[in-house]
Amino acid sequence: MSHLYKCLAFSCLFLITLFAVNSMAEELLTFRSELNQTRYQSLVEELRCPKCQNQNLADSNSSIAIDLRKQVYLMIESGKSDQEIVDYMVARYGEFVLYRPSYSSATYLLWYGPFAFLVLGLMAFIMVLVTNKKKVRTSL
Structure with missing residues (x-):
């Protein structure tokens, strides 16, 4: 066995x-x-x-x-x-x-999307800084 x-x-x-x-x-x-x-x-x-x-x-x-x-x-x-x-x-x-991917009208978002989001993010960051700076000045 x-x-x-x-x-x-x-x-x-x-x-x-x-x-x-x-x-x-x-x-x-x-x-x-x-x-x-x-x-x-x-x-x-x-x-x-x-x-x-x-x-x-x-x-x-x-x-x-x-x-x-x-x-x-x-x-x-x-x-x-x-x-x-x-x-x-x-x-x-x-x-x-x-x-x-090839560069075409169908892939514009793929190629330029990251840059667009970066610009939008920078604009939002600058707006937050400016509004906070105004708030700090008015509170003094």
Whole structure:
């Protein structure tokens, strides 16, 4: 009986190790040139994973990120330009996949919103200072 438990425990440990190694295995991609490999690295670091909130394709381990890394690899090796690859990803997943969205009328708030809030905050701060200064003078 003891031998059966040891075999069962060893089999379970072996399967767990096998699955862990399989899930942590990195993709081994062979590129036709060093330039293609550099382009690949640049693109997967610049494109955001559609499933993950704030991870790029290179850092994400989600299944969609793995599929998109393969897609980027295949497109690079088939001769597509970086812009064609980015356009494909944007057409399929929207501007969300870009860490640096394009400059358009739809993204004005994204580009200028922080500055507008900063100016409004400074104006409110100055108004509070001025009104408090007047209150201090009148109370003396």
